[in-house]
Amino acid sequence: MRKIKLFIFAFLLFIGSLSAKEGMWIPLLLEKYTLSEMQEMGFQLSAEDIYTTDGTASMKDAVVIFGGGCTGELISGEGLLITNHHCGYSEIQSHSTMENDYLTNGFWAGSREEELPNPGLSVRFLEYMEDVTSQVLEGTNNLSAEEKERKIQSNILCVAKEASDGEKYMVEVKPLFYGNQYYVYVYKVYRDVRLVGAPPSAIGKFGGDTDNWMWPRHTGDFSLFRIYADENNEPADYSPDNVPFKPKKFFSISLNGVQPEDFTMVLGNPGRTMEYIPSHEVDIILNQRDPDRIAIRDKKLEIISAAMESDPEIRIQYSAKHASISNAWKKWQGEILGLQRLDAVNKKLDFEKDFRNWAETEGVWESEYKKVFANFDTLYFIYQDFIKASDYYSEIVLRGIELFQVAASVDNMVRNLENNQDIKWESQLKSAEEYLSSFFKDYNRATDEKLFTELLPMLASDLKPEFLPVYLIELLSKHQGEDLVKKVYGKSVLHNWPEMKELLAEGNKQQLLKLRQDPIVELYNRLNFHFETTINPVVNVVSKRIDQNMESYMAGIMKMKAGEPLYPDANLTLRVAYGKVEGYNPQDGVKYKHYTTLKGVMEKDNPEIYDYDVPVRLRELYDTKDFGRYAANGDLPVCFTASNHTTGGNSGSPVINAEGHLVGVNFDRCWEGTMSDIMYDPEMCRNIAVDIRYVLFLIDKFAGAGYLLEEMELVGGGEKVRGTTSIDAKNQGG
Ligand code: ARG
Ligand code: ASP
Numbered sequence: 001m002r003k004i005k006l007f008i009f010a011f012l013l014f015i016g017s018l019s020a021k022e023g024m025w026i027p028l029l030l031e032k033y034t035l036s037e038m039q040e041m042g043f044q045l046s047a048e049d050i051y052t053t054d055g056t057a058s059m060k061d062a063v064v065i066f067g068g069g070c071t072g073e074l075i076s077g078e079g080l081l082i083t084n085h086h087c088g089y090s091e092i093q094s095h096s097t098m099e100n101d102y103l104t105n106g107f108w109a110g111s112r113e114e115e116l117p118n119p120g121l122s123v124r125f126l127e128y129m130e131d132v133t134s135q136v137l138e139g140t141n142n143l144s145a146e147e148k149e150r151k152i153q154s155n156i157l158c159v160a161k162e163a164s165d166g167e168k169y170m171v172e173v174k175p176l177f178y179g180n181q182y183y184v185y186v187y188k189v190y191r192d193v194r195l196v197g198a199p200p201s202a203i204g205k206f207g208g209d210t211d212n213w214m215w216p217r218h219t220g221d222f223s224l225f226r227i228y229a230d231e232n233n234e235p236a237d238y239s240p241d242n243v244p245f246k247p248k249k250f251f252s253i254s255l256n257g258v259q260p261e262d263f264t265m266v267l268g269n270p271g272r273t274m275e276y277i278p279s280h281e282v283d284i285i286l287n288q289r290d291p292d293r294i295a296i297r298d299k300k301l302e303i304i305s306a307a308m309e310s311d312p313e314i315r316i317q318y319s320a321k322h323a324s325i326s327n328a329w330k331k332w333q334g335e336i337l338g339l340q341r342l343d344a345v346n347k348k349l350d351f352e353k354d355f356r357n358w359a360e361t362e363g364v365w366e367s368e369y370k371k372v373f374a375n376f377d378t379l380y381f382i383y384q385d386f387i388k389a390s391d392y393y394s395e396i397v398l399r400g401i402e403l404f405q406v407a408a409s410v411d412n413m414v415r416n417l418e419n420n421q422d423i424k425w426e427s428q429l430k431s432a433e434e435y436l437s438s439f440f441k442d443y444n445r446a447t448d449e450k451l452f453t454e455l456l457p458m459l460a461s462d463l464k465p466e467f468l469p470v471y472l473i474e475l476l477s478k479h480q481g482e483d484l485v486k487k488v489y490g491k492s493v494l495h496n497w498p499e500m501k502e503l504l505a506e507g508n509k510q511q512l513l514k515l516r517q518d519p520i521v522e523l524y525n526r527l528n529f530h531f532e533t534t535i536n537p538v539v540n541v542v543s544k545r546i547d548q549n550m551e552s553y554m555a556g557i558m559k560m561k562a563g564e565p566l567y568p569d570a571n572l573t574l575r576v577a578y579g580k581v582e583g584y585n586p587q588d589g590v591k592y593k594h595y596t597t598l599k600g601v602m603e604k605d606n607p608e609i610y611d612y613d614v615p616v617r618l619r620e621l622y623d624t625k626d627f628g629r630y631a632a633n634g635d636l637p638v639c640f641t642a643s644n645h646t647t648g649g650n651s652g653s654p655v656i657n658a659e660g661h662l663v664g665v666n667f668d669r670c671w672e673g674t675m676s677d678i679m680y681d682p683e684m685c686r687n688i689a690v691d692i693r694y695v696l697f698l699i700d701k702f703a704g705a706g707y708l709l710e711e712m713e714l715v716g717g718g719e720k721v722r723g724t725t726s727i728d729a730k731n732q733g734g
Contacts, residue, residue, distance in 0.1 A: 021577070106198055221668075661715050
């Protein structure tokens with residue numbers, strides 16, 4: 001009996017270890033660390049199928065960093081790429097006008113000629129990555145911290161120069177494990193990337209900020225682009241002569257859907273995690289930084305939402321701003337709940353106790369780590385106050401009160417003018433004009449005045465006086481509310497774009513220099529000066545010292561865990577996360593399924609509520625149940641969850657099944673798992689993907705752009721067929 005019990009226990013442990021998986025793994029090291037477990041969980045391919053540099057194609061050749069911080073993947077041999085709607089949002093918006101409102105109505109290029117170029121947008125393919133730790137750390141033994149840093153920087157430059165192969169490649173050298181390792185990442189950058197298709201926001205952003213970070217989810221969060229190249233398939237600036245890029249590899253798309261327990265893998269570019277920070281910092285994030293930033297954004301959102309409700313024009317002007325303010329604001333709230341639920345600070349303290357025990361046993365506590373923790377105590381004590389001030393300045397001055405951005409740009413110009421930088425002046429003026437005209441396109445003075453009157457006093461009421469310029473204290477003691485607005489905004493020219501434009505174009509030097517005395521410019525300068533001279537330098541120095549101590553602490557953790565697989569924090573480079581399709585139990589008595597369907601979209605449908613206003617055409621398709629081969633059990637799958645460890649940057653990443661086929665496009669995480677950047681919980685952390693069958697349905701049935709399917713490779717029922725086929729797909733999944 002005992003034996004049987006033991007056996008069952010061992011079996012359960014085994015099962016447990018093979019479900020939800022923490023970790024964002026380096027593709028180069030799969031064989032060493034994770035491949036055998038991935039295969040036990042069902043993965044049918046090899047490590048070389050994911051990443052190889054032996055000249056043959058692997059999945060990495062079908063995955064890109066899209067723009068500044070998303071992921072995208074190739075889905076045809078003709079350069080067709082899929083990413084999230086929210087990743088292509090600014091491109092879709094930039095092509096939108098009142099007559100052709102692609103954000104509202106969606107966009108589908110009817111032919112290659114109709115695909116829309118996007119100046120400034122690029123995608124990059126990873127050619128290879130390599131461990132360059134020994135080159136970067138060469139000659140750094142026994143140097144002082146400053147000398148070491150300088151030596152490392154110069155070594156990095158050498159490594160990067162060589163890898164760039166005469167500037168043919170874009171190169172990044174990045175630290176891993178807080179500088180215990182360094183990797184070089186070599187990219188080929190394609191600069192002609194055109195918009196091919198996007199669903200209306202009512203599908204691509206369905207549920208809006210209300211459903212954001214939440215499960216169950218019903219968002220068709222995807223958009224399509226095409227990469228173009230010169231006649232040799234090499235990167236080129238936009239030209240009508242460019243041709244569709246031919247990738248080494250693209251993903252076949254599975255019509256088979258997903259079942260609970262199916263193996264899944266996410267291959268993408270997670271941006272930033274902090275899994276190894278000490279208890280001190282978790283405490284500061286949980287009890288100070290997140291609450292501070294939430295409180296400031298509460299105010300911003302309250303003001304902006306009210307303005308958006310009151311006027312449809314303001315809704316358009318502020319929708320992107322609202323979305324980005326709200327995205328992190330909501331995530332921080334989930335993060336607090338998750339960290340509290342996990343008792344994260346105490347868990348970290350426990351870990352630190354274990355660490356100390358280990359170090360004492362090894363006889364290295366006194367000599368190496370005791371001082372590291374003493375340093376943490378001192379450094380975080382200083383950091384706490386300064387990061388509070390820094391958070392306030394960054395939320396209120398640098399990206400809160402909108403006219404401060406104009407002030408910054410004007411001040412910068414005036415400074416250059418003062419320094420007689422005549423040569424640069426013309427081009428400066430031109431770029432300032434471009435920047436300001438797009439700024440004012442989305443600017444509403446009354447809204448900004450509200451932001452000003454509400455946010456500015458928060459600086460004074462919440463920060464210690466040493467973090468404030470005397471100028472601000474005096475200003476606020478004399479003027480409040482309406483009076484404050486009159487005193488500052490009322491006397492400024494900054495919000496009057498036509499006047500500003502004329503001044504910039506025709507004003508003489510004296511008139512321009514006078515802008516310095518504009519009350520907004522003056523206030524901004526006082527604040528910014530205080531920030532740059534008394535707050536930011538301390539934050540920088542203390543953060544650097546913390547990082548130096550983290551390097552030692554991390555080295556200790558790596559020794560303590562020698563022999564165990566360990567993944568470095570995310571750094572916006574290619575990583576593999578693997579897990580299973582699975583739902584979760586968010587609270588006692590509640591169980592979430594792993595998938596949602598179009599039925600759920602209709603249940604949320606409400607033309608009165610902006611976020612839930614389902615397009616008529618989608619309602620019709622639902623009513624006639626015209627789901628074609630994309631159906632499962634009489635309904636249409638929309639999204640699913642899986643236990644892959646992901647973060648910001650993973651948006652748009654391919655969700656890949658055991659055979660290496662695309663089953664979904666990653667776009668979010670669930671509410672109960674939003675603390676995963678700091679502490680992962682296998683019970684609660686789930687990534688959210690749009691089911692690829694919903695994507696195909698929308699392209700084919702909703703948009704009538706089925707011709708795009710012709711160039712894709714659809715796989716179903718064990719067959720591999722190109723484009724529109726009559727596959728008898730085994731659509732049993734959810
Ligand atoms: N939360 C997701 C991410 O961090 C999606 C954000 C876009 N969607 C939105 N409703 N704002 O990027
Ligand atoms: N939505 C995120 C992104 O845009 C993904 C995440 O944070 O889970 O990258």
